[in-house]
Amino acid sequence: MKANDGISMVLEPGKIYALVGENGAGKSTLMKILSGYQPPTGGEILLDGRPVEFHSPADALAKGVGMLYQDPLDMPPFRVIDNYLLGRDSRVRLNYKDARTELENLAQRYNFHIDPNATIDSLSMGERQQLELVRLLAGGAQVLILDEPTTGISAEQKEILFESMRKMTREEGKTVILVSHKLEEVQELCLYAYVLRRGRLEGEQELPCLNEALVEMMFGQVPQRTRRPAFAVGEPVLELQDVSIESYQLNIPNINLSVRAGEIFGFAGLEGSGQRQVMQVCSGLLSPTGGRVRLNGEDVTGWSFHRRQRDGMGYVPAGRLEEGLVAGLTLTEHLVLARPDKKFFVDWKANQVEMGERISTYQIVGRPETTADALSGGNQQRLLFSLLNTPLKLLLLEHPTRGLDVRSADYTWQLLYKRREHGTAILFISADLDEIIEHSDRIAVFSGGVMSRVLDTQSTTAEELGHLIGGQA
Numbered sequence: 468m469k470a471n472d473g474i475s476m477v478l479e480p481g482k483i484y485a486l487v488g489e490n491g492a493g494k495s496t497l498m499k500i501l502s503g504y505q506p507p508t509g510g511e512i513l514l515d516g517r518p519v520e521f522h523s524p525a526d527a528l529a530k531g532v533g534m535l536y537q538d539p540l541d542m543p544p545f546r547v548i549d550n551y552l553l554g555r556d557s558r559v560r561l562n563y564k565d566a567r568t569e570l571e572n573l574a575q576r577y578n579f580h581i582d583p584n585a586t587i588d589s590l591s592m593g594e595r596q597q598l599e600l601v602r603l604l605a606g607g608a609q610v611l612i613l614d615e616p617t618t619g620i621s622a623e624q625k626e627i628l629f630e631s632m633r634k635m636t637r638e639e640g641k642t643v644i645l646v647s648h649k650l651e652e653v654q655e656l657c658l659y660a661y662v663l664r665r666g667r668l669e670g671e672q673e674l675p676c677l678n679e680a681l682v683e684m685m686f687g688q689v690p691q692r693t694r695r696p697a698f699a700v701g702e703p704v705l706e707l708q709d710v711s712i713e714s715y716q717l718n719i720p721n722i723n724l725s726v727r728a729g730e731i732f733g734f735a736g737l738e739g740s741g742q743r744q745v746m747q748v749c750s751g752l753l754s755p756t757g758g759r760v761r762l763n764g765e766d767v768t769g770w771s772f773h774r775r776q777r778d779g780m781g782y783v784p785a786g787r788l789e790e791g792l793v794a795g796l797t798l799t800e801h802l803v804l805a806r807p808d809k810k811f812f813v814d815w816k817a818n819q820v821e822m823g824e825r826i827s828t829y830q831i832v833g834r835p836e837t838t839a840d841a842l843s844g845g846n847q848q849r850l851l852f853s854l855l856n857t858p859l860k861l862l863l864l865e866h867p868t869r870g871l872d873v874r875s876a877d878y879t880w881q882l883l884y885k886r887r888e889h890g891t892a893i894l895f896i897s898a899d900l901d902e903i904i905e906h907s908d909r910i911a912v913f914s915g916g917v918m919s920r921v922l923d924t925q926s927t928t929a930e931e932l933g934h935l936i937g938g939q940a
């Protein structure tokens with residue numbers, strides 16, 4: 468099978484291009500070839516009219532092409548400044564003072580906020596990304612490739628990123644390629660779109676245009692959006708009573724909440740406003756400093772994550788390859804690990820067959836023996852969903868459709884609606900307000916560790932939510 472097949476693109480200086488296409492279309496593969504991460508099996512790359520070959524990402528960067536990967540590749544225990552110096556010309560003696568000045572100047576030019584002495588693991592996704600961008604720019608990148616850069620960063624960081632992309636192209640004559648599933652962003656930023664489908668270039672389009680035109684090229688048709696079916700919710704499944712959480716970043720006082728059987732409950736708010744910690748208390752990954760957590764009336768406050776999982780809780784974390792999946796393990800091995808009934812002898816044959824069925828239900832582009840890291844980003848997300856057991860009492864989701872193309876995001880929600888028929892209570896976090904409004908029965912908004920009153924989605928507007936997210940009552 469070919470991940471990329473006979474694709475030709477022309478990129479001019481001073482412009483932002485979009486590269487779009489369904490999950491597994493070959494976008495990341497193409498961009499990795501363009502940035503020296505892997506070699507093409509055919510074809511050539513011309514830079515300023517001259518053919519070039521890239522032998523590594525560092526080589527590509529030296530020749531002017533830098534890429535921000537979909538999954539961050541930096542080294543967590545390193546300091547910012549050390550990470551920044553990674554991959555730079557080793558013949559030049561490392562001079563921390565000059566490097567620091569250079570880092571600070573570049574950061575300032577693009578309005579990035581980076582502390583050179585911080586360690587990488589203390590940075591947010593958005594800050595790590597800013598650091599990586601600065602490293603690429605300092606390395607001489609004239610062509611910058613950004614692979615789904617807005618998944619996992621805050622709204623404010625997104626604005627700063629977009630502004631920096633405009634500056635790089637309009638003022639500095641660089642070329643930027645944006646890979647994204649968020650068509651609104653693509654329309655807002657880019658002048659021209661290349662559309663990939665099943666490894667081939669399906670079309671090209673000047674922007675802005677109607678979203679439908681792009682969607683039709685991506686999928687071959689405009690997918691039908693399904694509306695949320697009405698559902699009568701049942702008894703409380705998850706209850707939080709006077710829960711408080713204290714951590715060095717944030718104090719979250721007095722959370723009271725109940726999520727009922729068959730109900731879909733959405734947490735909105737800027738990243739870092741407390742919603743993630745509350746979700747972790749629900750899952751057993753974090754202990755509250757006060758209050759009780761109940762599952763179907765039973766006090767589970769002291770229960771571990773695994774005990775809650777055995778008792779019918781499912782959890783889809785935000786970091787796919789960091790918290791959810793193990794890069795080198797196959798899909799079948801993931802299934803064996805995810806089963807709540809750990810047996811001494813594993814029936815590999817049966818698990819292989821079962822994984823095959825889940826692959827087709829969840830439309831994963833891959834095979835039972837594929838390793839998780841060989842799946843495209845969106846297919847890794849589908850894998851996480853396929854590993855959930857049925858039925859579940861409670862399902863906790865962080866950014867459930869992050870990295871999914873519009874068609875599979877819709878399909879994922881259809882599968883979630885089906886779970887309500889088993890009485891599953893669903894609690895989810897999303898950075899996407901439209902997703903929250905479209906799919907929640909009720910909503911709570913977090914701001915600075917404080918949870919708003921619980922809102923009924925029917926009688927709440929996006930505007931009201933926006934005010935609450937900004938911290939206005």
Ligand SMILES: Nc1ncnc2c1ncn2[C@@H]1O[C@H](COP(=O)(O)OP(=O)(O)OP(=O)(O)O)[C@@H](O)[C@H]1O
Binds near residue numbers: 470488489493842843
């Ligand atoms: N290292 C690899 N080995 C084998 N197959 C791979 C490898 N990397 C990617 N593929 C396959 O190539 C296809 C294209 O993957 P790619 O990651 O380029 O898709 P994508 O367009 O970026 O998708 P997404 O939107 O989900 O990120 C997928 O079917 C994927 O499974």
Ligand SMILES: [Mg+2]
Binds near residue numbers: 496614844
């Ligand atoms: Mg990708």
